[in-house]
Amino acid sequence: MLLNWLSRLLLAAFAALILAPLAIVVITAFKTRPEFYADPLSLPASWTFHNFAALFDGQPMWAYFRNSVVVTVFSVAAELLIAGCVAYAIMRSGKRMAGALFALFAAGLMVPSHVNMIPLYSLLQKLGWSNSLTALVLVTVSVLLPLSVFMLSGFMKTLPRELLEAGEIDGAGHWTTLVRIVFPLCAPFLAATAAFLFVIVWNDLLFPMLLINGKDKLTLPLALLRFRGEYITDYPLLLTGVVVTAAPMVVLFVFLQRYFISGALAGSLKG
Amino acid sequence: MKKWMKLMPFWAPGLLLYALFFIYPTLTGFYYSFTDWDGLSPSYRYIGFDNYAAVSQDIVFHKSLVNNLKFMAAILLSQTVISLLLALRLTRQSKAIVALRALYFLPTVLSSVSVGFIWTFIYDPTLGSLNALLERVGLSTWAQNWLGDSAIAIFSVAAVQAWAHIGQMVILFVAGLQSIPKELLESARLDGAGRFSLFFRITWPLLAPAAAIVVSYTTIQSFKAFDLVFTMTGGGPAYSTEILSTYIYGSAFLSYTFGKAATASVFFLALISIITFLQFRLLRTDRISY
Numbered sequence: 001m002l003l004n005w006l007s008r009l010l011l012a013a014f015a016a017l018i019l020a021p022l023a024i025v026v027i028t029a030f031k032t033r034p035e036f037y038a039d040p041l042s043l044p045a046s047w048t049f050h051n052f053a054a055l056f057d058g059q060p061m062w063a064y065f066r067n068s069v070v071v072t073v074f075s076v077a078a079e080l081l082i083a084g085c086v087a088y089a090i091m092r093s094g095k096r097m098a099g100a101l102f103a104l105f106a107a108g109l110m111v112p113s114h115v116n117m118i119p120l121y122s123l124l125q126k127l128g129w130s131n132s133l134t135a136l137v138l139v140t141v142s143v144l145l146p147l148s149v150f151m152l153s154g155f156m157k158t159l160p161r162e163l164l165e166a167g168e169i170d171g172a173g174h175w176t177t178l179v180r181i182v183f184p185l186c187a188p189f190l191a192a193t194a195a196f197l198f199v200i201v202w203n204d205l206l207f208p209m210l211l212i213n214g215k216d217k218l219t220l221p222l223a224l225l226r227f228r229g230e231y232i233t234d235y236p237l238l239l240t241g242v243v244v245t246a247a248p249m250v251v252l253f254v255f256l257q258r259y260f261i262s263g264a265l266a267g268s269l270k271g
Numbered sequence: 272m273k274k275w276m277k278l279m280p281f282w283a284p285g286l287l288l289y290a291l292f293f294i295y296p297t298l299t300g301f302y303y304s305f306t307d308w309d310g311l312s313p314s315y316r317y318i319g320f321d322n323y324a325a326v327s328q329d330i331v332f333h334k335s336l337v338n339n340l341k342f343m344a345a346i347l348l349s350q351t352v353i354s355l356l357l358a359l360r361l362t363r364q365s366k367a368i369v370a371l372r373a374l375y376f377l378p379t380v381l382s383s384v385s386v387g388f389i390w391t392f393i394y395d396p397t398l399g400s401l402n403a404l405l406e407r408v409g410l411s412t413w414a415q416n417w418l419g420d421s422a423i424a425i426f427s428v429a430a431v432q433a434w435a436h437i438g439q440m441v442i443l444f445v446a447g448l449q450s451i452p453k454e455l456l457e458s459a460r461l462d463g464a465g466r467f468s469l470f471f472r473i474t475w476p477l478l479a480p481a482a483a484i485v486v487s488y489t490t491i492q493s494f495k496a497f498d499l500v501f502t503m504t505g506g507g508p509a510y511s512t513e514i515l516s517t518y519i520y521g522s523a524f525l526s527y528t529f530g531k532a533a534t535a536s537v538f539f540l541a542l543i544s545i546i547t548f549l550q551f552r553l554l555r556t557d558r559i560s561y
Binding site for chain 1: 274285288291357359378488520
């Protein structure tokens with residue numbers, strides 16, 4: 001009985017620990033600066049969108065938002081297609097070739113991005129590709145290949161062989177098999193992988209920081225990082241930036257929870 | 272036509288990108304580690320193992336290595352214990368429990384920059400909510416300069432990392448717990464096993480694979496915590512929160528010693544490989560199935 005109450009208390013306490021900081025941030029975003037300095041913990045006297053207006057006036061927020069959407073959507077789509085094809089090749093190759101391909105990509109799982117950020121940076125400088133969103137997409141796709149190939153080929157292995165062979169007897173080529181049979185069968189898993197990759201790419205700071213410097217090309221996390229320099233004394237405005245950049249992801253999460261959670265589950269088992 | 276030739280259109284694009292933007296940089300990294308390149312000038316010299324000697328004697332590198340291990344230990348301990356305690360109560364599929372799991376998971380979808388700013392604000396010594404709260408409940412002596420005091424800053428950041436990732440570990444533990452056959456627990460209960468012996472004799476051994484995954488994932492994450500440290504402290508005060516990845520970034524882009532940064536990356540990779548190898552062994556040998 002006592003243990004039951006204690007564990008309920010623990011659950012509630014942790015829920016409060018997650019919610020309280022987020023609530024304080026949202027509340028602060030609705031306060032004026034003088035209000036905030038007078039009492040950092042109070043509720044705003046009136047809920048105004050003053051900070052939101054100031055943020056959108058002072059920053060090309062829509063451009064940041066568009067950059068993030070473009071980079072994330074293109075990266076995730078390309079990632080699923082390219083890694084999906086590699087995983088398919090691994091599934092259909094002979095034992096040796098499949099083993100070699102798989103080992104080559106899986107080895108990359110051990111190399112954190114921070115290990116090769118320096119040579120990657122100089123390679124892109126040499127190619128004259130600095131400050132390009134296309135380069136950012138290509139690099140992002142390449143760096144996530146080990147994880148995605150691992151996740152997708154792990155799943156494709158569970159597909160029933162007979163189904164693929166049945167298609168072949170009917171004269172279906174590899175493309176037809178991939179598009180008509182493998183991808184549809186993988187659909188829920190592709191969605192979970194996409195959700196997992198979406199979070200990683202949308203929130204990434206390192207590669208945008210290495211590759212992007214023009215103000216018109218910033219993605220949301222990078223722009224947010226730069227707000228600190230500009231709004232150093234203005235917590236309400238800075239936290240409005242946090243709310244605005246986090247909101248789209250939170251909304252997506254609320255609606256697509258299932259995929260986020262199953263993606264994270266599969267991703268952590270493999271990653 | 273050979274099988275692998277026919278499949279070439281499927282693996283070639285991926286392999287090309289991977290070779291160009293992953294394998295090639297990783298290999299050239301080794302090469303740069305033997306040079307005195309500053310990252311800017313077109314020419315550089317081969318200097319043998321000088322960088323290796325310099326980095327291994329660098330006090331800041333030592334500090335970042337020790338900090339990284341402290342950071343890892345703090346997160347491993349707090350994240351694993353708390354998420355396990357929570358997960359034990361969250362295995363059922365009722366509406367409230369699913370909602371609770373989703374709530375705990377929520378910080379995972381926020382960017383580290385957002386999480387970093389949220390907690391920089393909460394931790395702020397004069398305007399932050401944490402000290403204000405402590406004062407209100409009469410614990411003002413507990414108030415700290417959370418990120419400004421070099422003795423505790425690394426643990427303050429570790430707490431934030433744990434805050435953001437416990438939900439993810441809960442999901443992993445819940446999946447592990449749900450895979451334990453109900454009949455096993457039921458029959459043990461009928462045999463008169465108490466709550467604690469039930470946990471230590473049955474649940475825990477069967478949970479070992481999930482626990483191994485949580486541990487290895489948490490470890491790797493603690494080495495990848497660049498975004499959070501960079502946002503919250505930038506490695507300060509006095510290098511007290513410098514970890515390996517911020518050290519590498521700093522020696523490349525703040526002191527313009529690319530050669531040294533590449534050398535530190537080699538050490539970093541070696542360390543990660545050793546840890547991954549050890550944990551891989553652990554994961555394999557700990558696998559218990561009934």
